[in-house]
Amino acid sequence: MSYVLIVGAKSDIAMATARKYAENGYDLYLAARNSKTLDVCAQDIRLRHQVKVQCLELDIIDYSSHQKFYDALTEKPLGVISAVGYLGDQNKGQTDWHEANMILNSNYTGIVSLFNIIANDFSERRQGFIVGISSVAGDRGRKSNYLYGAAKAAFTTYMSGLRNRLYEHKVHVLTVKPGFVETQMTKGMDLPALLTVKPNIVASAIYNGQLKGKDIIYSKGLWQWIMLVIKAIPEWKFKKMSLG
Amino acid sequence: MSLGSWGNYTKPVCNEHEFLDEMALAKLNDQYNVLIPYGNGRSYGDSALAPDVAIVKSHNHFLDFDPDTGILHVQSGVILADIIDTVVPQGWFLKVTPGTKLITIGGAIASDVHGKNHHLEGAFSETIINMRLMLPSGEIVNCSKHENVDIYRATCGGMGLTGIILDAKLSLKKIPSSYIKQTTVKADNLKELFDAFEQYKSSSYSVAWVDCLANKENLGRGKVMIGEFTAGRGLSIIPKVKLSVPFMFPRFILNKYTVNTFNWLYSARVKEGTSQQIVDINSFFYPLDSINHWNKIYGRQGFIQYQFILPKKQSYEGMKDILKVIANSGKASFLAVLKLYGKENDNYLSFPMEGYSLALDFKMEDGLLELLNSLDEKVLKYEGRIYLAKDARVSKRVFESGYPKLEEFRAVRKKYNMDKKYHSYQSMRIGN
Numbered sequence: 001m002s003y004v005l006i007v008g009a010k011s012d013i014a015m016a017t018a019r020k021y022a023e024n025g026y027d028l029y030l031a032a033r034n035s036k037t038l039d040v041c042a043q044d045i046r047l048r049h050q051v052k053v054q055c056l057e058l059d060i061i062d063y064s065s066h067q068k069f070y071d072a073l074t075e076k077p078l079g080v081i082s083a084v085g086y087l088g089d090q091n092k093g094q095t096d097w098h099e100a101n102m103i104l105n106s107n108y109t110g111i112v113s114l115f116n117i118i119a120n121d122f123s124e125r126r127q128g129f130i131v132g133i134s135s136v137a138g139d140r141g142r143k144s145n146y147l148y149g150a151a152k153a154a155f156t157t158y159m160s161g162l163r164n165r166l167y168e169h170k171v172h173v174l175t176v177k178p179g180f181v182e183t184q185m186t187k188g189m190d191l192p193a194l195l196t197v198k199p200n201i202v203a204s205a206i207y208n209g210q211l212k213g214k215d216i217i218y219s220k221g222l223w224q225w226i227m228l229v230i231k232a233i234p235e236w237k238f239k240k241m242s243l244g
Numbered sequence: 245m246s247l248g249s250w251g252n253y254t255k256p257v258c259n260e261h262e263f264l265d266e267m268a269l270a271k272l273n274d275q276y277n278v279l280i281p282y283g284n285g286r287s288y289g290d291s292a293l294a295p296d297v298a299i300v301k302s303h304n305h306f307l308d309f310d311p312d313t314g315i316l317h318v319q320s321g322v323i324l325a326d327i328i329d330t331v332v333p334q335g336w337f338l339k340v341t342p343g344t345k346l347i348t349i350g351g352a353i354a355s356d357v358h359g360k361n362h363h364l365e366g367a368f369s370e371t372i373i374n375m376r377l378m379l380p381s382g383e384i385v386n387c388s389k390h391e392n393v394d395i396y397r398a399t400c401g402g403m404g405l406t407g408i409i410l411d412a413k414l415s416l417k418k419i420p421s422s423y424i425k426q427t428t429v430k431a432d433n434l435k436e437l438f439d440a441f442e443q444y445k446s447s448s449y450s451v452a453w454v455d456c457l458a459n460k461e462n463l464g465r466g467k468v469m470i471g472e473f474t475a476g477r478g479l480s481i482i483p484k485v486k487l488s489v490p491f492m493f494p495r496f497i498l499n500k501y502t503v504n505t506f507n508w509l510y511s512a513r514v515k516e517g518t519s520q521q522i523v524d525i526n527s528f529f530y531p532l533d534s535i536n537h538w539n540k541i542y543g544r545q546g547f548i549q550y551q552f553i554l555p556k557k558q559s560y561e562g563m564k565d566i567l568k569v570i571a572n573s574g575k576a577s578f579l580a581v582l583k584l585y586g587k588e589n590d591n592y593l594s595f596p597m598e599g600y601s602l603a604l605d606f607k608m609e610d611g612l613l614e615l616l617n618s619l620d621e622k623v624l625k626y627e628g629r630i631y632l633a634k635d636a637r638v639s640k641r642v643f644e645s646g647y648p649k650l651e652e653f654r655a656v657r658k659k660y661n662m663d664k665k666y667h668s669y670q671s672m673r674i675g676n
Contacts, residue, residue, distance in 0.1 A: 040305050047306035048330050 005029040005077040007058065007114065008084030009038060012183035013133060016203035017081055022049040024207070029077060031058035031069070060084050060110035061102075070117050079129035079172075080118050081206065082111050086148075087185050093147045100147055107151035112158055119162060122171045129172040129210055132159045136177045136218070139227045142243050163215060174209055175216045178202045179223040195220065247297060250539050251288040252546030253608050253636050256669050258282075262299045269408060270382040272298055273665075280668040281404045283348030284323055287355065288549045289636025290669035291403050298408060300350050306330070307411060314416035315373065320350030320409040325533075332525065333479050336416040339371040343581075345530050350409040355633035356401035356594040359529070360449035360471065363586040367596050369400035370589070375412035380665035384410065398656040401594035403632055405657065405666045405676055420475035424449070424528045426521045427470040434464025434564055438600075441584040444470045449528075452582040456604065459571040463564065466582065471528055482524050488536035492544045499576060545608040548636055550616055553585060553601035554628040562626035563600060566619060570604070573615050577604040592653035595631045603634065613637060635670065643674040 004021050006014050009030035018028050022045045030038050035055040042053040058069055086106035093100035115130060122128035137145055138152030156175055163173035180186065180196040202219040209217040218224045233241070247258040261276070263269040273279070280294035284301060304321035314336045316327065324338060324345040331337065342357040351357075353375065358367045374388035377399060387396040399406045427444075431437040437452050444450050449471035458465040532538050539547065554562040563582070570577065581603045588597040595601075606612050620642045623630065629646025630638050644650060654676070657663040667676075 040307075043307065044305035047309045048326070 002027045003029050003052075003073075003075055003077045005031060005073070005080040005118075007031045007060065007080065007082045007111070009035075009055075011083045011085060011185070012199040013178065013181060013202050014081070014083035015041060016199035017083065017206050018053075019045060019049075020200070020203040020207045022051045022053070025049075025051065026078070027052040029054050029056055029073065031056040033057070033059050058114075060114065061105045063110065063113040066114045066117055070114070070121070076121065076125075077128070079131065079210070080115070081131040081133075082115070083133045084111055085133065085135070085185065087145070088148060090143075090145050090147055103147045104151045107148060108154045108158075111155060115158075115162065119166060119171070123166055123169040126170045129174065130159075130162065130166075131174045131176060131206060131210055133176045133178065133206075134159065136179050136223055136227050139177070140230050140238070144243070172210070172213050174206070174214055176202070176206055176209070176219070177216065177223065177227075178219045181219070195222065195226075247282065247293065248285065249289055249291075249293060249636075250286050251548055251636055252539055252542065252544070253548055254290045254293065254669065256290065256293055257295065258293050258297045259295065260297050260299050262302060266378070266384070266410065269298070269303075269378060269410075273378055273380070273382055273408060277665055278667045280666060280671075281320075281350060281354070281408050283321065283351035283354075284346055286344060286347045287351065288634045290673070291355075291632055291635070291671075292351075292668060293670075294668045300348060300408070303410070304348075311336070314418060315413060316416055317411065317413045318349055319411045320348060320353075320375075322349050323347060324349070324352065328525070329481060331416060332419070332422050332481055335418060335479055337419045337422075337473075337525070339415065339417040340365055340368045341529055342368075343530065344533055346533055349412055349414075350404075353400055353409055353412060354402060354404045356589075356591055356596075357633070358585070358596050360451045360583070362596055363445055363450065363584050364448060366586060367401075367589055367591075367594055369591055369594065371414045371416075372400070373413040373415055375399070376410040377406065378408040378410060380407065380661045394652075394656050395660070397591050398593075398653050398662075400589075400591040402591075402653065403593065403671065403676075404668065405671055406660070406662050407666065419473045419479075421473065421477040422479050422481060422525050423474050423477040424471040424523050424525070425474040426523050426528060427518060428521065429468045429470070429518050431464075431466055431468060433462055434560070434567065437464055437466055437468060437582060438560055440468040441600075444468070445584065448472050450584060454567070454580040454582050454602070456567065456570050456577045456580045459568075463571065464567055466580075469528075471523075474522065477522070482526060489538055489540040491540065493541045494543060502576075542605075542607045547605055547607045548612065548616065549603060549605050549634040550619065551595075551601060551603035551631040551634045552619070552623045552628050553595065553597055553631070554599050554623070554626045555597060556599040558626040558628075559600035562622065562628065563602060565626075566602070566622050569615075569618065569622065573611075575606055575609075575612060575615055577606055579603070579605045592649040592656070593632070593647055595629065595633070597629070599628070601631075603631075632670065632674075638674065640673065640675045 004026045006018050008014050009032040035057045038055045042055050046053050088103035093103055134156045135152040137149040138156045141149050159175040166173055180191045181202055182198050197219050205217055205219045247260055248255055261272050263272050276296040278295045281300050282292045282297045300321045303319045305319045308317040311334045328345055341359045352368045356367045356369050374386055376384055376386055378384050385392050429440045431440055447470045452466050452468040454466040583601050585596045624645050
């Protein structure tokens with residue numbers, strides 16, 4: 001048993017994480033929508049690291065397909081990492097239910113549907129790790145992205161409950177809150193250099209955090225303190241602020 | 245961060261354009277008319293700088309590798325270090341490698357780079373089976389020694405002026421281990437250096453370090469390093485302790501006294517005569533790569549690397565003449581590297597010719613450009629040429645005199661409309 005399953009594999013953080021695990025000798029299942037576009041990256045990883053890489057088709061909001069997807073893995077993974085994320089358009093989502101629904105389902109319900117299935121298998125086998133990439137945006141709702149933030153908050157809470165449930169079954173559950181990362185998702189945004197990291201830094205943090213059995217990690221320690229401050233602002237004050 | 249080159253001497257304005265795939269590149273290629281591809285920024289001067297620059301570095305996937313035949317297919321943004329890390333543990337190595345592994349495959353082809361084995365194996369283009377190139381029209385062509393030969397001859401050594409190299413298939417060299425048996429020969433003057441090169445010309449690798457401040461009877465003092473891969477020591481790569489130059493050094497640190505001291509210490513490490521050592525791939529081929537940003541020791545004004553080659557029959561007289569000028573100028577070259585080259589290839593702008601080349605680093609200071617201009621005249625007198633990958637200042641006249649196949653290069657540029665699309669600040673200066 002040597003595979004790690006990476007869900008939402010097309011994202012920059014997922015790809016960096018895949019490379020980190022391959023570098024350390026793990027085989028990979030890379031799951032995403034239109035997985036054909038992953039072929040070049042998969043071949044690159046195979047050649048650089050001499051590991052097995054399989055690209056798998058997975059639509060995170062096609063809930064009914066998830067059981068079949070997981071059953072089809074002849075060799076069950078050592079662990080799963082979700083890098084599924086859809087920032088969406090907050091303004092559009094305020095008037096267009098389809099967009100709001102897409103943000104909520106991609107960032108929350110879809111992953112819950114898949115993780116439920118995997119958690120049951122891991123818990124029965126009393127092994128495995130489950131890593132979920134959430135976001136600091138879930139720590140407090142802001143007008144600029146609260147649909148995304150709310151879905152991430154729900155996901156963080158789900159991960160916390162899952163950790164609590166699976167602790168006695170020896171399954172490790174890790175929540176990752178990356179903060180600002182230089183990716184396609186944030187391209188064009190004006191991010192503060194001091195607080196922004198490259199995807200490979202997040203990947204290393206995930207790999208090390210998983211190895212050490214951490215519960216919650218931020219990719220840059222500073223974020224933990226920033227969010228502590230942001231969470232401590234009283235609501236009567238926070239509602240008047242504009243935090244971008 | 246603004247785009248620069250390794251010498252930090254020229255810093256013109258460049259707009260960077262990244263691309264995700266070939267379709268995006270085609271669009272970019274169509275949009276700009278003074279465009280040049282940019283790899284890992286290790287060429288020394290302005291050859292990869294232009295008003296609009298296509299950033300190729302993230303076009304860096306391995307496409308195929310056959311560990312039985314040693315044939316490797318990679319995209320042009322892959323850097324040599326990644327290839328080495330992947331293939332050396334499987335018993336393979338680059339047939340031709342320059343003195344840094346921090347360059348892209350695209351850059352290696354565009355400069356038709358060479359290494360310590362040029363006298364036997366030729367330049368980098370000798371290792372290329374074929375490559376794909378995007379032309380000004382957006383059309384993608386295959387080229388090799390057998391297909392679209394004119395484009396191939398213009399692209400190898402063509403400094404990015406023929407199109408955007410997309411990927412290349414190269415053949416690698418089988419190695420018995422990742423260690424090299426190095427023989428070091430100490431030479432008290434230029435004559436002894438040349439004799440050592442001739443004596444060891446059937447050895448795989450050879451290069452010499454020259455003390456440019458030595459004068460009179462010691463003119464051309466230095467040491468020659470000869471290398472052969474050796475068997476029975478395994479294929480591991482030793483990760484180097486990474487040192488880093490954290491900031492631009494102030495100008496006064498490098499002067500003829502400190503360089504002289506360095507040279508004295510360096511040569512004192514070698515015992516008299518001939519000695520032997522076993523060294524790993526990184527120490528033998530890439531000694532400077534273990535120091536991040538070593539270019540910063542030259543400070544904010546930067547430095548110029550000056551590399552020229554002279555035909556063999558004129559090499560000894562010419563080198564002696566040129567070393568005298570440098571020694572008398574008192575301008576300290578921290579590194580001076582002498583090398584014997586083998587036969588010239590058929591590419592239109594490849595630098596190597598059969599003869600000897602000398603590479604010198606000078607920190608930018610008053611009087612340097614004048615000194616280099618006078619060296620140019622000497623190079624022309626001895627029928628030599630200047631290496632474009634290192635150059636930041638050569639004149640059109642001096643460049644043109646050194647490259648007899650230049651008209652063929654320009655004809656290909658014209659034929660495929662490359663001259664209306666691809667330019668660097670260097671190409672505009674030298675009229676390409």
